Amino acid sequence: MNKRCGTIAIVGQPNVGKSTMLNYFIGTKLSITSRKAQTTRYQLLGIHTLSETQYIFIDTPGYQLKYLNKLNKNLNKTVKQTLQDVDIILFLIEPKEMTDIDLKILQMIPKKTPVILVINKVDLLKDKSRLLKLIQTCKDYNCFEEIIPTSVKKENNLKELLQSARKFLPEQEFIYEVDQITDKNERFLAAEIIREKIFRLTGQEIPYTVAVEIEKFEHDGDIRRIFAVIIVERDAHKPIIIGNKGIRLKKISSNARLDMEKLFDGKVWLETWVKVQKGWSDDLRALKSLGL
Numbered sequence: 241m242n243k244r245c246g247t248i249a250i251v252g253q254p255n256v257g258k259s260t261m262l263n264y265f266i267g268t269k270l271s272i273t274s275r276k277a278q279t280t281r282y283q284l285l286g287i288h289t290l291s292e293t294q295y296i297f298i299d300t301p302g303y304q305l306k307y308l309n310k311l312n313k314n315l316n317k318t319v320k321q322t323l324q325d326v327d328i329i330l331f332l333i334e335p336k337e338m339t340d341i342d343l344k345i346l347q348m349i350p351k352k353t354p355v356i357l358v359i360n361k362v363d364l365l366k367d368k369s370r371l372l373k374l375i376q377t378c379k380d381y382n383c384f385e386e387i388i389p390t391s392v393k394k395e396n397n398l399k400e401l402l403q404s405a406r407k408f409l410p411e412q413e414f415i416y417e418v419d420q421i422t423d424k425n426e427r428f429l430a431a432e433i434i435r436e437k438i439f440r441l442t443g444q445e446i447p448y449t450v451a452v453e454i455e456k457f458e459h460d461g462d463i464r465r466i467f468a469v470i471i472v473e474r475d476a477h478k479p480i481i482i483g484n485k486g487i488r489l490k491k492i493s494s495n496a497r498l499d500m501e502k503l504f505d506g507k508v509w510l511e512t513w514v515k516v517q518k519g520w521s522d523d524l525r526a527l528k529s530l531g532l
Contacts, residue, residue, distance in 0.1 A: 245294040246327035246409035256332040257360040285423040294414040354408040357384040363391040437492040
């Protein structure tokens with residue numbers, strides 16, 4: 241069997257399961273997830289090497305046409321750029337009729353790029369006949385190489401999805417080492433894990449522009465010592481993250497530390513604090529932190 245290796249963009253609207261799918265393929269929690277739309281802010285590579293195949297997945301921000309502030313416009317731009325430079329596209333939708341946003345994404349995909357339509361969350365459908373009608377409707381668009389219903393949560397049809405994707409990867413040598421799972425370093429991953437816990441534990445109270453900077457990342461024997469600052473724009477946001485008597489910040493830190501220890505496979509000592517920096521999202525340093 242000849243080696244195959246290539247890039248696969250995972251695209252779709254917010255909260256269709258893109259990051260969860262990437263984490264499944266990589267076998268660890270690499271891309272952060274939450275119910276908050278646009279949690280994914282960066283173009284993150286997840287690398288999965290299986291026998292003679294190296295899949296290089298690119299998790300993209302959710303594309304949207306509503307709430308087009310500066311951040312969302314730049315995230316949309318990231319999606320558009322990614323679509324131009326990959327070998328395959330996994331286009332995720334929920335098990336319902338395609339929307340104007342879905343059609344907008346399809347229009348941006350180069351005609352030469354193979355697209356596999358992935359209908360996720362089919363476990364939520366009580367009437368399975370609706371799935372058959374949706375598949376037929378999507379076939380009529382005549383732009384998908386294959387249509388595969390899945391449930392990432394239930395791990396249904398995901399191995400079959402990998403096998404389908406392999407057919408469209410170019411025959412070439414691997415780009416990354418066989419044991420490498422991402423192009424990002426541990427500092428980046430640590431900051432992302434903390435940011436996820438903020439979103440999960442504060443809900444809609446904290447805006448997208450909250451950022452996490454790793455001020456120090458030290459190896460002390462087998463222990464990683466990480467010093468992180470959480471940056472917010474308004475004085476009112478600081479007590480929300482800290483919580484009554486610091487309880488929420490302690491929980492954010494504790495949950496983040498546990499995830500880091502799983503990902504890094506070692507002990508982590510984590511210290512976090514919160515800083516207010518007015519106008520944070522407008523300065524150049526913020527744009528870099530936001531992945532723009």
